[in-house]
Amino acid sequence: GAVVSQHPSWVICKSGTSVKIECRSLDFQATTMFWYRQFPKQSLMLMATSNEGSKATYEQGVEKDKFLINHASLTLSTLTVTSAHPEDSSFYICSAPRVSSYNEQFFGPGTRLTVL
């Protein structure tokens, strides 16, 4: 079946640094990818929609200058958490629908970010 990978699976960084998280569709093309965030004991919340070749669309309350999204190719979207702070510590997950069948979503395994 189709696979979506994320890298890294976990990262620890110092406050003030930037962290890049990659989301790749390994055997299909995805013009759109979604980024979610999950705080402890809460459900996943959509942060932004990444669009290949155009700007990402952000959900209300998500700072676009802090969470930079780049969808440079049909198989790769990156989320960069800039000037990370401890409150950005969270579990970040991406998903990607297959172009040919939009309602077939594939979820990445997630990236655990801890900001010290």
Place this chain on the structure above:
Amino acid sequence: KNEVEQSPQNLTAQEGEFITINCSYSVGISALHWLQQHPGGGIVSLFMLSSGKKKHGRLIATINIQEKHSSLHITASHPRDSAVYICAVGGNQFYFGTGTSLTVIP
């Protein structure tokens, strides 16, 4: 009111028991996903449903589109089934339930 409601929130079962987790939703959907999240956070997609029923090993998922309800069943539960099970619904955008935390005791 949340778009997706799961029940129960927490579930403890003895090894071997039959387990049911329920998901009700209020939005129109193209598909419903059941996800499994282990301690440490990694997500595994168990099922994607748009109608009817699917079975994979000891797991069975059903969906009733008219009633906007889905169930995930685990037969002959095992301690390794202990995880959080999340219902996600949508099409263009997905809405997630808060999850059901399952603990299977040996």
